[in-house]
Amino acid sequence: MNADIASMIGKRLGLSALTLLIVSFAVFVATNLLPGDTATILLGQAATPEAVAGLRQAMHLDDPAVFRFLRWLAGAVTGDFGTSYANNMPIATLIAGRFVNTMELAGLTAVIAVPLALTLGITAAVLRGTLYDRIVAVLTIGVISVPEFVVASTAVLLFAVYLKWLPAISFVNEVHSLTDLLRMYAMPVVTLTFVVSAQIIRMTRAAVIETLSMPYVEMALLKGASRSRIVLRHALPNSLGPIVNALALSLSYLIGGVIIIETIFNYPGIAKLMVDAVATRDLPLIQTCALIFCLGYLILITIADIIAILSNPRLR
C-alpha cells in the first residue's frame, strides 16, 4: 500500500518537473518573440552597427535559439540564472531581495485569508439558505466582480488621502517598528485578501454543500451527532480534495498575479521586477521570474494533489 502511494506521489512529482521544463521552454520561445533587439536597446538608438554586432557576439545572441536555451537551462539547474542584461548584476542577487518581499506579502495574506475564507465558506454551507448565507454570497460576488485595482485605489483614496491613516505607498526601507510594518502591509494585504478569499469561499461552500447532501451525513445525523461533529468529522474530510485545490489555485495568484497591487502600492516584489524586465528586454530576468511563478504554482498544486490523495482511502 505504502509503496503504491510513494510511486503515485513520485509520478506526480515527475510530471511537475516535466511541466516545469515545458513551461521554461515556452517562456524562452515567447521572450524571443518579443519585438526589438536586446543589443540595440542596451546601447541606445545612437549606437554604431559595429558596437551592436560586437555586443551581440559577446552575449551569444547570434547563436541558434536552441543552444541559447540549453546554455541557460544548464546554468539554471546549477543555480546560475545568468546575468541581467540591463544592469550586469547576477539574476540571483537581483531576485533574492524581491523574492523575500513577495513571499512576505503572500505569506501574510495567506495567514489572514485562508482561515477567514474557510470559516466563511464552511459556515455559509452549513447555514445554507439563511440570511447569513445570502449576505456572504452577495459580498463574495461583489468582491469577485470589482476589479482589484478599483478596490486598491479606493482604499488608497480613503485611508491614505482623506483619512491619512496609512501610507499610500510601501517603502520597505523605512520600516523601523511593528507599527510601521502593520501600517505598510495593511492596505496591500487587505486588498489581496479580498481578491483571494472570494474564490476560496465559493469553492469551499460548494464542496461542503455537496458532501452535506451525502447519505452518510444523514446517517451521522440519525446517530445523534451534533452539527459541528457532522461537519468536522463527516463532511469536511470528504470535501478536502476540492477545497485544497481551490486554496492552491487562489494562493498561487499571490506569487505571480499581484502585479497590479505591487504597482499601485509601489511594493517591491517579483511581479513588478518582471514587468520592468520586459521593458528593458532583459531576457534572463524574464525567464527566471516566469520560472519562479511556474514553480510556485506547481508546488502548490502538487501539495494539493498529494493532500487529496492522502485524504482519500480509496487512493491511499
Added chain:
Amino acid sequence: MTKLVDIRNLRVEATTDAGRRIEIIKGVDLDIAKGEIVALIGESGSGKTTIALTLMGHTRPGCRISGGTVLVDGKDMAALPERERAALRGCEVAYVPQSAAAAFNPSQTIMDQVIEVTQIHGSMPRDKARQRAIELFKALSLPSPDTIGGRYPHQVSGGQLQRLAAAMALIGDPKLVIFDEPTTALDVTTQIDVLKAFKSVMKSGGIAGVYVSHDLAVVAQIADRIVVLKGGEVQEEGRTQAILATPAHPYTQELLAAFEPKETQFAAAPAEKARPLLEVENVISGYGVVQSDGLPLVKAVRSVNLSVEKGRNLGIIGESGCGKSTLARSIAGILPASAGNIIFNGHELDYAARRRTHDQLREMQIVFQYADTALNPAKPIEEILGRPLTFYHGLKGQARSARVDALLDMVRLPKSLRHRHPSELSGGQKQRVNFARALAADPRLIICDEITSALDTVVAGAVIELLKELQRELDLSYIFISHDLSVVEAICDEVMVMYRGEKVEHLTREDIASPRHPYSKLLFASVPKLDPTWLDNLVLEPELVRQYGGA
C-alpha cells in the same frame, strides 16, 4: 404487550421547488409493541420512509412534520427540541439505511463509524465499544469479525456492509430499529444471509423494528405485522398471515397478485428448425488493457453461446457482476466483443456498433434499466421519440408526428404526454417512453437490460404485460436480462443462467422448475416466497453456499 410506539394523526408537509406546500403523509396512525417488527409496505412515493424517519424526529430537507404526535417510549419525537431528539437518536431509535455503501463515510474506518454512536452519547468507553462491536459482527455472521472493523467501506462487499450497518444501529442498544429497504440493493443469494442475520439478532435481543420495503415476500419473512401504505395513507394493516391470506384492500390484492404466476400463452417451439434470429458463438468480452492474446485484461464474459429464435424470448439471469449486462452490450455492439461470432438474421455482425449497417442497427435495439438517465431530460417526449424516426426512417413533419402518436398509443400512454419532459412523468411512464423509443426503429430484436428492476412490483407487472402484448402485435423477440427470476419466468420461453462470466445452464420452460447446475439451484432456491415460514424452513446445502453464496 405494552406499546413502544404510538403515532397519532401524523401529517408531514413537503414544500415543492415552486414553493407550494403539499401534504405527503395524511393523518397516519401506527402502534408498535415492544419487541414487535412492523413492516411498512407500499410503492415508491407512498410515504413509508418518511413515516419511519419521523420516529427519529427527522424529516428530509424540504419536509416538516405539520401535525400529530409521534410517541416513542412516551416521548413525542415531533415536539421535542432538536437537542433532545439528537440525544435519543442512536440510543432509543436506530436506523439501518437502504444503501449501506452510501451511508458509510468513505474516509473513516468501519470500526470508527460503528462505535461512533457510543462516542457521541458517551454510553461506553472506546475499548468496551470495540468489544461489543466485535460481538455484534459475530452475531451477524460477518467473516473475520476481529479485523473487519479496521477496513475502509470500499474494502468490503455490499452484503457485508449492509450487516455492518445493522451492527452500527444495534451498538447503542436501541429499543427500536428502523430498516429502510435494507436488502433491496442485494442479490437474492446475499439477501438470504442478511435477512437471517437481522432476524436472529432482533429476536434474541427482543428489539422492536420498523421494516420499510416494497417487497412483500421479504417482509413476510421478518415482520409480525404489515401496514400497507399508498399516497401517504394507511390502506390496510394486520398480522402478516392475515394480510397474505385474506387481503381486504384492492391495493393489497394488487400487490399480492403480482406474485401469482400468470398463465400466458407461449409460442410453441417451432416445429421445423428454422435459422435462429440471433446466434452468439463463443463471445468473449471485457474491460481493461488488451493482452498479447488479443483478449481484455478483465474478462466479464467468457466464451458464451446463445441463440434466440424468431418470435421467442430468451431470459438471462444471474447475480450482479456475472457479466449479463456486458454480454448485452457486446451483442448490441456498444462494448465491442474481443472474440467470437455474432450472427443476426443470417449475417455476421461487426463487433463494433459503429461499423454495422444502418439496417442492422435498426433491427436490434437495446433498452436500459434507468429511464431517468437514458432519456434526455432537456427534450420533450415527442423529440425523444421523433429522433429515431428521422434517423432510421427519414420521417419528417406530419408523418413523424403521426408516428409519435402511434408509438405512444402502442405503449398505452396518452397522446397528451408528447409535449412533456421526462421529469414530468412517473417512473413507469418513463420506462414506457424508453421502450417506445426502441420500438420507433421497427426492430426485430429488443434487448431489455433490467428494465423493470427500478420499478415497483405492480408497475413492473404492467410493463411486462405490455411487452407481451406488443410481442404478439409486432412479431418481436426479446432478450430479457434480469436478476429477478419471477420477471424472467413471466415472459421468457428459455432461460439462461450466468455465473462469473460463464453460461452455467440453459433451461427451457419445461425444466425451469428443476435446474441441475448447483449454482442455478442455489439461485432459484434463494428467491423469497410469500410463505412467512419460508426463510425459517429454508435449508440450503452448506456446500453450495460455500461455493457460490454471496458476500
